[in-house]
Amino acid sequence: MTERNTSTDSPEKRAAGIAAARLVSSGMVVGLGTGSTVAYTIKELGRLVREKGLDILGVVTSYQSEMLAIEAGIKLTTLSQHPELDLAIDGADQIDSELHAIKGGGAAHTREKIVSVSAKRFVVVADESKTSTQLDKTVPVEVLPFAKELAVKKIRELGGKPHLRSAVKKDGPVITDNGNFVLDAEFGVIKDPETLALQLSAIPGVVEHGIFCNVDELYIGNKDGSVKIVTRQK
Amino acid sequence: MTERNTSTDSPEKRAAGIAAARLVSSGMVVGLGTGSTVAYTIKELGRLVREKGLDILGVVTSYQSEMLAIEAGIKLTTLSQHPELDLAIDGADQIDSELHAIKGGGAAHTREKIVSVSAKRFVVVADESKTSTQLDKTVPVEVLPFAKELAVKKIRELGGKPHLRSAVKKDGPVITDNGNFVLDAEFGVIKDPETLALQLSAIPGVVEHGIFCNVDELYIGNKDGSVKIVTRQK
Amino acid sequence: MTERNTSTDSPEKRAAGIAAARLVSSGMVVGLGTGSTVAYTIKELGRLVREKGLDILGVVTSYQSEMLAIEAGIKLTTLSQHPELDLAIDGADQIDSELHAIKGGGAAHTREKIVSVSAKRFVVVADESKTSTQLDKTVPVEVLPFAKELAVKKIRELGGKPHLRSAVKKDGPVITDNGNFVLDAEFGVIKDPETLALQLSAIPGVVEHGIFCNVDELYIGNKDGSVKIVTRQK
Amino acid sequence: MTERNTSTDSPEKRAAGIAAARLVSSGMVVGLGTGSTVAYTIKELGRLVREKGLDILGVVTSYQSEMLAIEAGIKLTTLSQHPELDLAIDGADQIDSELHAIKGGGAAHTREKIVSVSAKRFVVVADESKTSTQLDKTVPVEVLPFAKELAVKKIRELGGKPHLRSAVKKDGPVITDNGNFVLDAEFGVIKDPETLALQLSAIPGVVEHGIFCNVDELYIGNKDGSVKIVTRQK
Structure with missing residues (x-):
């Protein structure tokens, strides 16, 4: 990015x-x-x-x-x-x-x-x-810091490659306006965005993902x- | 309660x-x-x-x-x-x-x-x-304060009656350990908990609901x- | 209370x-x-x-x-x-x-x-x-959860008796609208509120105290x- | 920076x-x-x-x-x-x-x-x-987002020039691990760090400043x- x-x-x-x-x-x-x-x-x-x-x-x-x-x-x-x-x-x-x-x-x-x-x-x-034509960019997923490792695991089970977003003007990860982390998840071509949206929402500790x-x-x-x-x- | x-x-x-x-x-x-x-x-x-x-x-x-x-x-x-x-x-x-x-x-x-x-x-x-035999108690739903009204509306669309939980030892609503609100939602008898769980998770601003x-x-x-x-x- | x-x-x-x-x-x-x-x-x-x-x-x-x-x-x-x-x-x-x-x-x-x-x-x-005539009620002190023990110690050094405020409609402590704890600190008669105000503000992890x-x-x-x-x- | x-x-x-x-x-x-x-x-x-x-x-x-x-x-x-x-x-x-x-x-x-x-x-x-020999770098001051403008005003009254720290990998300001803003305040040469420390702590909405x-x-x-x-x- x-x-x-x-x-x-x-x-x-x-x-x-x-x-x-x-x-x-x-x-x-x-x-x-x-x-x-x-x-x-x-x-x-x-x-x-x-x-x-x-x-x-x-x-x-x-x-x-x-x-x-x-x-x-x-x-x-x-x-x-x-x-x-x-x-x-x-x-x-x-x-x-x-x-x-x-x-x-x-x-x-x-x-x-x-x-x-x-x-x-x-x-x-x-x-x-x-x-x-199709979505293929990384999907930002806002997660509670407490749930970072669980979300990483669950996103991988869905076929994604999550990367914790690092900050530049502070040490460590980017913190959102809500106080949480962002995992940028690569899924390649997303064939069915609506299904992926539901799957990501169901992960415990996911506050909100970037599929609209x-x-x-x-x-x-x-x-x-x-x-x-x-x-x-x- | x-x-x-x-x-x-x-x-x-x-x-x-x-x-x-x-x-x-x-x-x-x-x-x-x-x-x-x-x-x-x-x-x-x-x-x-x-x-x-x-x-x-x-x-x-x-x-x-x-x-x-x-x-x-x-x-x-x-x-x-x-x-x-x-x-x-x-x-x-x-x-x-x-x-x-x-x-x-x-x-x-x-x-x-x-x-x-x-x-x-x-x-x-x-x-x-x-x-x-079946679940029929209120379902606590943790929501971002920013999303309170939207969550109330969406829970009603799912057939629930949400009530913002009020605090006793502070003025205003209960705040969770994560800094959010709790909506206690009455759904009557919950016939299909797994479907309701997915529906609640999909509401924007819902951090996590109480169906396990x-x-x-x-x-x-x-x-x-x-x-x-x-x-x-x- | x-x-x-x-x-x-x-x-x-x-x-x-x-x-x-x-x-x-x-x-x-x-x-x-x-x-x-x-x-x-x-x-x-x-x-x-x-x-x-x-x-x-x-x-x-x-x-x-x-x-x-x-x-x-x-x-x-x-x-x-x-x-x-x-x-x-x-x-x-x-x-x-x-x-x-x-x-x-x-x-x-x-x-x-x-x-x-x-x-x-x-x-x-x-x-x-x-x-x-003089202030003698407990002074609520909002503290970062991370700093609870340090604030307890420092308030005691100032002559106060701090009590973590417990919630009624949630398990554990009251959480403020800002996501923090409240220590209710007894100081007896507070002879010099302005000095105590400065002393409380100087404690690391104290977000704000109740002396105005x-x-x-x-x-x-x-x-x-x-x-x-x-x-x-x- | x-x-x-x-x-x-x-x-x-x-x-x-x-x-x-x-x-x-x-x-x-x-x-x-x-x-x-x-x-x-x-x-x-x-x-x-x-x-x-x-x-x-x-x-x-x-x-x-x-x-x-x-x-x-x-x-x-x-x-x-x-x-x-x-x-x-x-x-x-x-x-x-x-x-x-x-x-x-x-x-x-x-x-x-x-x-x-x-x-x-x-x-x-x-x-x-x-x-x-003497401190003269900008002093980072963590403030509640709610108190940003008040903290800016009060830091100016203390002779400082505060700048809200902007993020690079998110839109808008840097958010700290605690969910707050950082004001980087220039004070020139800080002749009396201990006094400035107390003054900054006393500003409502200041969570913690960077003078140790x-x-x-x-x-x-x-x-x-x-x-x-x-x-x-x-």
């Missing part, structure tokens, strides 16, 4: 991120995802709040998205106060043609999943490089600023 | 707890459960360590069992250092004729499940009052000191 | 709680404390929001005050978004004539202190029974509905 | 780390610090356990030191079971001529401080580059393998 906090501008991420911001209208409560693509959405929503009088409430998915949203001037609320969101927008590490996604490169997938499942509509923003089966729409940004929209077949 | 920390002596719990302690021999690494029945096991193991030279290592499932084990003089280790346990002994809130159990009245079921699944053999100690499908043996203590042993049919 | 969640009505708590609510005006960001007295304030603020169009934002100090505030219909924000509060209102376990207070019977004193110190004005609401030296005003409610106000001499 | 997990060999760190391992004898319970210098101590202790029959128990200060100690084959125990340690060995980011130290570059200083204060003797291992005033001995390793020992004047 390479460094995540890139500061370089990306026209394709920008295109997707800004297009999704247009889905937001006054009165909405919106889930705000984590990562470099949805950061464009958050900044654009902030601009619309300041310049166009957009009146919304945001629910954040991580400390990072909280900081970005506060900087952008978006009023924040909580899932406790607004358990049903009108819309959630987030990025993805990889997404297949049936809109199954892998998330969690930023270690924020637990709250991201809770927020996205709490929303009436869940839109993923991405660039072309994230799309794939609830994406409603995908916004794919292109370098020329155009955006392709894919809607899930129901 | 009534108060948990009873100090009154119970001959039937004592019978079961002490009988299970006899399964432990020197060299073993043993998972030590939480609650009033397995407390007899822990005290008996401590006696055997002190008086008979029993040489074992314990892995605890809660702060309570840690304190009891230290008081008893049992040397403790961790799941990280000993990921596979020879034996785990624990209590249960209710257990059916096929050895499906409900645990979590003491809010310790997450670590209890991780420990019991890490053991080669998992023995439950109980008195007759805990046995039932991995009990190998049940020790039922009687008032006369006798113990009935039930072994799972495989 | 007796059970905390009383449902019986208290005219004196009500008097103090409601009087403090009158300090709140539209546009304010208000810290909302935890406990049975400030619960009257929260309910009254909710009534003013619904019936009088009071337009405020609340910052909560615990899961309990969050639930009460949401039920009351008060819009919530966070300390991250509003680091400086106009006012904080909270209860106390005991308060002396110089407005030093002991808090933490509800195990919420860590967030309560952070919120009250973040406010321009900190008002405590109480009934007469909480006032005392930042109370600006005290509202003491009487049974006849009248309220006595005491202001700190600066 | 540069990347912490270096794999390159360092003769001076090795010299100090191994020399300190010689202080350990059978029967001891030893606190095992975190970082690249004390990693040599842990590996050497593991070698002595395997090859020389050294019989000790270790108490770890982080997930990293836990993993290293398990790999090395050192039997681990806990502070709960052994509240008083015979010896603690750890590294430092900077240490002055009076043996005041700054620790926390690895974000493990909270548990490191608890462990070192629990030990009868605390030895720091370092290379020459860590020594300084309890070092008993310093082992400074040189490239030629020699070690200089400095003992604190009492």
